Amino acid sequence: MGYLLLGIVAGLAAVERKGFLQAMLSRPIALAPLTGLALGDLAGGLAVAAPLELLWLGAVNLGAALPINEALGTVAIAGGAVLAGQALGTGVTPATAVLALLAGAPLALLGRRADRLVEGANERLALFAEEALRRHHPHAAVRLNLAGLAMPFALAAALAPAGAWVAAELAVRVLRAAPALDGPLRIGWWAFCGLACAAGAQALRARRAGAIFGVATAAALLIGLGLRATP
Amino acid sequence: MTIRLRTRAHVFWRCLFLQAAWNRRGMQNLGFAYAIEPALDALYQDPARREEALTRHLGFFNCHPYMAAAILGGAIHHEERVAAGEEPGAAPLSYKATLQGPLAAVGDGFFWTALRPFFGAMAALGALLAGWPAVVAAVVLYNLIHFSLRAALFRAGYQQGDAVVGLIAWLALPRMAERLRAAGVALCGAAAAAVALRAGGPALGSEAVAALVVAAAAATGYLALARGAALLPAAYLAAAIGTIAAAVTGFDGRP
Numbered sequence: 155m156g157y158l159l160l161g162i163v164a165g166l167a168a169v170e171r172k173g174f175l176q177a178m179l180s181r182p183i184a185l186a187p188l189t190g191l192a193l194g195d196l197a198g199g200l201a202v203a204a205p206l207e208l209l210w211l212g213a214v215n216l217g218a219a220l221p222i223n224e225a226l227g228t229v230a231i232a233g234g235a236v237l238a239g240q241a242l243g244t245g246v247t248p249a250t251a252v253l254a255l256l257a258g259a260p261l262a263l264l265g266r267r268a269d270r271l272v273e274g275a276n277e278r279l280a281l282f283a284e285e286a287l288r289r290h291h292p293h294a295a296v297r298l299n300l301a302g303l304a305m306p307f308a309l310a311a312a313l314a315p316a317g318a319w320v321a322a323e324l325a326v327r328v329l330r331a332a333p334a335l336d337g338p339l340r341i342g343w344w345a346f347c348g349l350a351c352a353a354g355a356q357a358l359r360a361r362r363a364g365a366i367f368g369v370a371t372a373a374a375l376l377i378g379l380g381l382r383a384t385p
Numbered sequence: 386m387t388i389r390l391r392t393r394a395h396v397f398w399r400c401l402f403l404q405a406a407w408n409r410r411g412m413q414n415l416g417f418a419y420a421i422e423p424a425l426d427a428l429y430q431d432p433a434r435r436e437e438a439l440t441r442h443l444g445f446f447n448c449h450p451y452m453a454a455a456i457l458g459g460a461i462h463h464e465e466r467v468a469a470g471e472e473p474g475a476a477p478l479s480y481k482a483t484l485q486g487p488l489a490a491v492g493d494g495f496f497w498t499a500l501r502p503f504f505g506a507m508a509a510l511g512a513l514l515a516g517w518p519a520v521v522a523a524v525v526l527y528n529l530i531h532f533s534l535r536a537a538l539f540r541a542g543y544q545q546g547d548a549v550v551g552l553i554a555w556l557a558l559p560r561m562a563e564r565l566r567a568a569g570v571a572l573c574g575a576a577a578a579a580v581a582l583r584a585g586g587p588a589l590g591s592e593a594v595a596a597l598v599v600a601a602a603a604a605t606g607y608l609a610l611a612r613g614a615a616l617l618p619a620a621y622l623a624a625a626i627g628t629i630a631a632a633v634t635g636f637d638g639r640p
Contacts, residue, residue, distance in 0.1 A: 217493070358573070367570050369574070
């Protein structure tokens with residue numbers, strides 16, 4: 155049942171990402187918690203949402219250029235981390251999250267290939283539409299537009315649960331076989347989170363981004379430490 | 386003849402599906418024809434003229450999906466005049482061809498590389514500090530802005546036709562985009578600090594090593610990415626170095 159729900163969430167996200175709406179619901183920051191919610195662990199999905207959003211902040215569809223498919227990667231990683239946490243009885247921990255990330259992230263690259271397939275199929279749809287118009291079926295011609303939503307849904311619904319399964323299996327097997335790795339993997343997760351913040355800052359391509367990023371980090375750290383020190 | 390508000394609302398709803406069948410040959414052509422169809426049905430009672438109009442909108446079209454709303458509204462504006470015999474059939478096509486490139490550039494630069502990443506960074510920071518309510522608030526706020534602009538552009542395109550360019554220039558989106566990008570970078574910095582404080586635990590005692598790892602990964606990661614390092618390998622490397630260093634030193638940052 156969990157994998158079926160994952161497939162539906164991933165399919166709907168694939169549709170929202172490009173074909174319909176584009177209201178940020180397929181971005182990692184919204185999609186990871188939704189994936190967690192579908193699997194009964196909203197907090198687990200939320201735990202990986204922020205670093206994944208920042209990591210893929212620059213994944214945007216500009217013109218004909220195809221970015222990596224961050225939505226597919228997100229469902230695989232968040233789903234894998236939540237499923238692994240449930241199997242181990244620990245919930246999502248930094249160790250399960252980083253292992254799910256390592257196993258699930260390549261799905262974002264595979265998703266880009268799937269997007270190319272979809273574009274090819276849509277090209278045929280456009281040709282069918284022109285043909286239907288030549289045969290004086292204008293309504294049928296333009297309604298073919300909606301058929302373009304089916305393939306991204308189906309591909310994501312098939313790939314994301316498979317990716318989540320692989321990610322969860324890897325995390326469960328590694329942490330059962332070598333529980334001592336839990337501590338080091340925790341540090342690995344935090345290192346990844348640091349890099350994700352840098353990736354977000356870099357992706358924005360603002361003027362003097364490096365200086366702004368450094369000053370903002372230092373200022374926020376000082377404020378945070380000051381707040382902690384305040385009784 | 387003018388198009389009724391209800392039909393225009395139907396066209397606007399359909400324009401949310403503009404990229405449903407995006408393809409490399411005609412790009413958003415099928416989506417545009419799908420969106421404008423209710424307006425053409427209302428304007429042209431003669432099936433031959435309706436098909437002719439639909440055929441012209443099945444040609445190549447590509448724009449930013451939000452900004453395309455202005456072109457769709459403007460195309461209806463011109464189609465009304467074509468149907469009334471005031472303009473030649475080529476007028477809507479010329480309008481589309483003139484505006485699609487510039488509006489795509491403005492839309493990509495404002496929405497895709499500034500507004501959405503800014504709200505993404507804001508939601509990420511909010512998630513770290515306040516949990517899911519902050520994410521919901523950021524997404525809702527983004528969509529309030531996005532849908533307001535999308536609807537306003539559609540209405541302005543329909544009412545003003547070619548003069549919609551004046552409204553878009555007045556919005557000064559490129560200047561606003563630059564500010565949003567800088568603010569987004571600052572939010573990423575604040576997120577790095579929030580992650581470091583969270584990694585360091587409540588007391589920042591012996592766990593401070595995790596906070597230092599976050600800071601080091603953020604600084605070296607930024608430099609590496611700015612010099613052209615590939616994103617995913619850099620992410621793997623950061624996680625691997627953190628894990629291996631902690632395993633070798635036995636210092637995993639836990640009390």
